[in-house]
Amino acid sequence: MAALAEVGSAGHFRELLQQKGKSLVVVHFWAPWAPQCIQMNDVMAELAKEHSQVTFVKLEAEAVPEVSEKYEISSVPTFLFFKNSQKIDRLDGAHAPELTKKVQRHASSSTISAGPNDNAKEDLNVRLKKLTNAAPCMVFIKGSPQEPCCGFSRQMVEILNKHNIMFSSFDIFSDEEVRQGLKTYSNWPTYPQLYVAGELIGGLDIVKELEASGELDTICPKAHKLEDKLKVLTNKASVMLFMKGNKQMAKCGFSKQIIEILNSTGVDYETFDILEDEEVRQGLKTYSNWPTYPQLYVKGELVGGLDIVKELKENGELLSILKGEN
Template sequence: MSVTKVATEQEFTELLKKDGLLVAHFMADWAPQCGQMNDVITELGKQLELKDVRFCIVPAEDLSEVSLKYKIAAVPTFLLLRGGQVVERVEGANAADLTNKVKTQAAKASLVSCTPTASTPEQDLNTRLKKLINSSKCMLFMKGSPDAPRCGFSRTTIELLNKLEADYSSFDILSDEEVRQGLKTYSNWPTYPQLYIDGELVGGLDILREMDASGELSSMLPKKQKLEDRLKMLINKAPLMVFMKGDREAPRCGFSKTMIGILNDTGCM
């Protein structure tokens, strides 16, 4: 999934009109952390591969009117928008927080996209639940969100997953009563939270504690990618790797332009 580079206010307005979730990165070329976060959203786009989730880069200083409208005070700042309305906001280069919120909103977008219409006879609730469960490799159904759990069991589960450095998404069952009641029957599990891995129910907090004590849980959980591992992956992506401002077709600073010129002259590019 490509990341759209927004050049004008009109382009941004057109993106807002499209269905689904829009993740907008308000950034500046002079801020190195913005470049790092561009890599994060590019990787997120590859992981999600959902038609109803889109990513864009907005030059905050060039589009000052847009930045003013959405009260962008610093870069990087991320807005998650649906229907032109901000549903989540992440300020700063917080890759973990951004990833979790994007995956959570993507799951909700998937759920909304398959909501039954009047012409559809009760679009099989189980189909909706299955799609939601499989929207992430590791999916937690809880009360509240990882940042603001709404019960002690959910809070303890979040602490356990964070301790194990798990890469997971979550869904607030308090936000959708149909999902809350339907999942109890679907999973044959009457309480929350519930953790799914690869679409299969692992269990609730008591089961997770037992699996953690035995060491089994850690080996099952997908892990957050460490910065060092991400950098190694990027460095080894090609025999010759250039980290620059802009790209080879459109360098964004004099040093980068000169470097590309040298590489082109020597036949390395």
């Protein structure tokens, strides 16, 4: 079986991409605890035999968090495709046929033909539709809301925050394919771009006009509505766990560990998969003032994440807290 390259640090990852230049690099963000990842490593090894000009890489997602966060890796397995150190494609999930198809297409991209290019355009449009619908209010900006990389993006973020509008964002600098493709998809040539319910509202000038006319508050979802939703969700069951995945299939190592601890107590609990709702995923961090997942709630009150739950178990306090005795 062909060997796969392994990356163990952010620096090593950057060096590898620079060394490979125009060659295709396929990176598998994986976790040793996930059986589907083990299977996909075998698929990668088989593909490596067929495509000697392609570099296939394994990167343990939770061991190199700065790389995983940069490329928004929220579950495993996830595959990213690179050329010239730029991400050109992505595949989420254990889909061997789709992985094979993407490798074949990108490996032979120097051969121009209508079919593959049409497929690539279709795949990008599907992805753009998913991105524009990732949250009720999505803004595509240069940089992040905390660190906008241009004055227009900064002004857009300031207006949305001033009106207490709950929004999620996408850094178009992080993905050149999205940056260029969204201009055609939306028929809007500049950034930032604001979408509500998957529909383009416009850029900064349009948002300023809507603010001046008072329409912005009626178009965009307000934060207090999300807070009401989060309050209902955190009180949905006496014990609520917000995690990546569910009881049957955890999608990160931390979620898997906390599930095992809760199962050992025998206490009934319900879960919410934060990967299924970007609005909840982002909003709950602010609501709870807790930046990571999983998050455990008892009777609507935050207990904490995995480290806190581990401490409570070691101290013998966990069961009484889960039963609401403390």
